[in-house]
Amino acid sequence: MIIYGSSFSPYVRKLLAYCEERGIAFELKAVGIGDPDPGYAAASPLKKMPAIDDDGYRLADSSAIIHYLEARDGASGLIPAEAQARGRAIWFEEFADTVMGACVGAIFFNRIVAPVFLKREGDLAAAIAAEREQWPAIRDYLQAELSDGRSWLVGDAFGLADLAVGSALHNLAHAGIKCGDESDPLGAYFERIKARPSFARWTKKEYALLSAMTAGG
Ligand SMILES: N[C@@H](CCC(=O)N[C@@H](CS)C(=O)NCC(=O)O)C(=O)O
Structure with a gap:
């Protein structure tokens, strides 16, 4: 494939x-x-x-x-079979792809894609507006969802919800947005996401490329 x-x-x-x-x-x-x-x-x-x-x-x-x-x-187990867990997993995927996607689009595109990859100025006003107006509600919502001490967004297992939300959080991190420190539920969650080998395989290369492309300037 x-x-x-x-x-x-x-x-x-x-x-x-x-x-x-x-x-x-x-x-x-x-x-x-x-x-x-x-x-x-x-x-x-x-x-x-x-x-x-x-x-x-x-x-x-x-x-x-x-x-x-x-x-x-065949079913991977990354999408839960149980009805309520399945609904919650699809909800978080949708949330990541739409609500977080719009925020990521404004921030990551204008701060990273445009200046670093496309070699043109990004719309910094749009990035700043998304950081001020969209990101706090996303952060607070995820923080509240994780505040009961759970490791992953749905049940006890890493799955589709974490793949979608975790991936969007990586883009925000690339653009300098912080999830909080490790004592915050969301900050600790993002540390677990970053440590997941399935993400780290790609993000290691992304961090290396971004730092090479932005070095000295
Ligand atoms: N809902 C789609 C969204 C895909 C998407 O928007 N991809 C962006 C990159 S993050 C893209 O290819 N944009 C190119 C364009 O809009 O021309 C998915 O989940 O695959």
């Missing part, structure tokens, strides 16, 4: 970490925003990442791809 995308995208990182958690083999074909790669264009009608080509079966959207893989390879 080919996965088109860049691990800097929260949606791509979510899918890559999902595959790592399950031991699914894939080849990551690096594409950037607006990439003309014909395979990517064929797999992603809206030219958004991630997209896959699995032996000629093409599909876009991280959630659609994860559901495809759950059906292809």
Whole structure:
């Protein structure tokens, strides 16, 4: 299976970490925003990442791809079977992909993607507005959800909710947004997310590349 995308995208990182958690083999074909790669264009009608080509079966959207893989390879346990836990997992995935996605878009795109990768000025006013107006409600909500001492967002097990929320938190961290220190439920949660090998495999390379690209300037 080919996965088109860049691990800097929260949606791509979510899918890559999902595959790592399950031991699914894939080849990551690096594409950037607006990439003309014909395979990517064929797999992603809206030219958004991630997209896959699995032996000629093409599909876009991280959630659609994860559901495809759950059906292809059998239930992973990363999406709980129990009704209420399943509902909660899908809620957090949706929350990460939409509410957090909008905040990440404004902050990460304008502070990192535009200046570092696209070599143009980002809209810093939009990034500042998202940090002031969107991030506090997201942080407070997640903090409250984690305040009962749980390790992961749903039940006792790491799963889809943590893949989605954890991936978005990495983008905010890249852009300098802090989840709090380790004594805060959200800060401690993010430390557990960062330590997860399925994320660390990608984020190690991301931190190294970002520091190389921003060194000296
Ligand atoms: N709901 C989609 C969102 C995908 C998405 O928005 N990807 C962004 C990168 S983070 C993208 O490819 N943007 C390119 C564009 O909008 O042109 C998913 O979960 O895969």
